[in-house]
Ligand SMILES: [Zn+2]
């Protein structure tokens with residue numbers, strides 16, 4: 377892994393154990409925090425312990441467990457917030473009230489410095505990540521993909537063995553299936569991903585065994601049409 381252009385550490389935050397990830401450019405040690413849902417002092421200490429300089433805050437979607445600490449991290453460090461897609465503004469507006477409901481009272485509304493869209497590129501030190509717009513769990517959900525490192529942070533789009541919930545306001549199950557099969561799968565079976573909650577996996581492993589979006593499930597949906605019964609989704613996000 378010595379020649380890898382990026383490094384990453386996962387730091388689960390909030391009572392929802394959301395996978396906040398610190399990623400950095402191996403050459404310049406410039407770092408981004410993806411989805412700082414909370415526990416900002418702990419995240420800042422981890423950045424310092426690794427000898428990194430924070431350069432960016434990246435947000436996959438507007439849910440409080442992913443974005444509730446963004447405003448505080450920006451206030452303390454002055455670095456810009458990039459993401460999510462503008463269709464998540466209504467979720468950002470609700471961060472404070474949903475934080476109170478879900479046991480994250482310190483969650484705060486933030487103002488992004490840059491809305492992201494499908495095909496955008498975000499830079500970090502001397503390297504860059506590609507942005508894909510993957511709606512369904514929320515309408516403005518984006519994911520961050522590093523092509524050379526075969527690494528993606530996918531938020532609540534896809535989990536090991538499950539997919540994001542779509543029973544929230546403006547959630548859309550078909551949009552989510554289309555985003556996963558139409559945008560994530562073409563990136564390659566070898567891509568390792570950090571989901572919003574729970575353990576890492578690869579796109580290839582999910583294609584083989586995920587009961588919601590694995591190749592067998594997609595095939596059964598096509599064959600059975602309206603008769604197809606989607607398994608019950610008990611995912612954490
Ligand atoms: Zn989540």
Ligand SMILES: [Zn+2]
Nearest residue numbers: 437439532613
């Ligand atoms: Zn979510």
